[in-house]
Amino acid sequence: MDLELRHLKTIRAIADAGSLTKAATVLGLAQPALSAQLKRIERALGGELFERGRHGVRATPLGEFVLARARVVLPAVSGLREEALRFGRAWEGGAGFRLGATHGPLLGALVDRLAAAHPGVPVTTHTSWSEREIASRTADGRLDFALVGTCGASTPPESELLVWREVARDPVFVMLPTGHPLAGRQEIDLAALAGEAWTDVPGDGCFADCFTAACARAGFTPSSVYETDVASCVHLVQVGRAVGLCRATFPPTHGLVTRPLAGAPLYWRHLLGWHPTAPAHDTAPAVFAQARAAHAEAAARSESYTAWLAAPSTRLP
Known part of the structure; x- marks a missing residue:
């Protein structure tokens, strides 16, 4: 190491x-x-x-x-x-938005909203599985904004240098193939998936440890976890090779369903970060508002998440 x-x-x-x-x-x-x-x-x-x-x-x-x-x-x-x-490169009016993000539906929705709100202003993106890389690029001025997630209440990277604002927090859902015996349930106990192989996207936060701990509390140890890109995760679920872990805003996809885990043992915070002395600081309130609107739209497109939000017992820390 x-x-x-x-x-x-x-x-x-x-x-x-x-x-x-x-x-x-x-x-x-x-x-x-x-x-x-x-x-x-x-x-x-x-x-x-x-x-x-x-x-x-x-x-x-x-x-x-x-x-x-x-x-x-x-x-x-x-x-x-x-x-x-x-x-570093000084912000010039209309120079554009330089966004860094981990892979997920919010980035595309934010790009769309910024492009619609500011016609003719370039929007460039940099994606990585590493939250730390995205935060580092934002801290040293190579990016204007970082759109990343953290597991639970964990501290975001570069917290000493960047301003972080919470866009939203979501429960972690599970992806199942439509033919899975549990696919018809409204929510699923984690213990009921004890015999499954798992898949999710990689990251450099504590999510893997928190997932393992949640499984231990449910009485089992995951037999295997395939860490790979989003498209490969979807494929592994569709063919029945694994069940997947995903954000509740994961978009509807052919051949699979998303379901909440009973008791929401894991949750994810969507964060927007920027440097407080960078020129982009002046545009941060508008970008943050667009990010929140993008999340609300993504949540509304998910029937399972909409149902979870409407349940009277629904709550996160």
């Missing part, structure tokens, strides 16, 4: 918090996920960084060495990004 800036941020957060539990809360991660991440970082650096005790954690000599370097490197990188942004 290559050491990245996010790993240094994790080490600093653990040291500042004094315990893995408190650091997990600050980082928006489950404590087991943070423990696993720390073990990977320690393997990469060649030794333990913290001693665990009843009263929390304390840095080892190696940990103190790494922390001293991290406290120099992290502010230096933040300063570099601020300077790069100031010298």
Whole structure:
């Protein structure tokens, strides 16, 4: 594993918090996920960084060495990004909208709405499975806006540099082939899918860990998970190779249905981010309003999501 800036941020957060539990809360991660991440970082650096005790954690000599370097490197990188942004491409009236997004229906709908509202103004896009890449490009001025998602209440990437606004939050639904024995149900218990293979799109957040934890609470471990692009996920569901995890706004698709999981064990937040000192900051309220309208339209097109929203017991954290 290559050491990245996010790993240094994790080490600093653990040291500042004094315990893995408190650091997990600050980082928006489950404590087991943070423990696993720390073990990977320690393997990469060649030794333990913290001693665990009843009263929390304390840095080892190696940990103190790494922390001293991290406290120099992290502010230096933040300063570099601020300077790069100031010298980056200045926003000129009518120059266009540069959007970065992970794959999903909201990006296309937002592009359509911006193009309709601003005829003749170019709208360019950059897509990636990595939320961190999108956020990094926005932080250093290569993109104006980041349209990404985070699992549950987890902290979005580059939160120290970017302004993030929540567009919406949705439950995670499951995709089934139309011939699946459970396809006719209005909602499905996660435990009822214990014997299935799964598919979803990749990401660099904590969703995989949260899904595994939700399955454990339901009494099983997923037999296999195929992480691949959206089109391949759809194909695997249509041919019955796997059931899929998807956002509730996933559009109607031939050969499959989407259904809510009982109790909404997983949810997803759609976020729009931008740099507060970038020229695009002035257009952020309008772009945010268009993103919210795009989400509302996507939700209205899904019969299963519309039914879920209308149910009296429906709620998310």
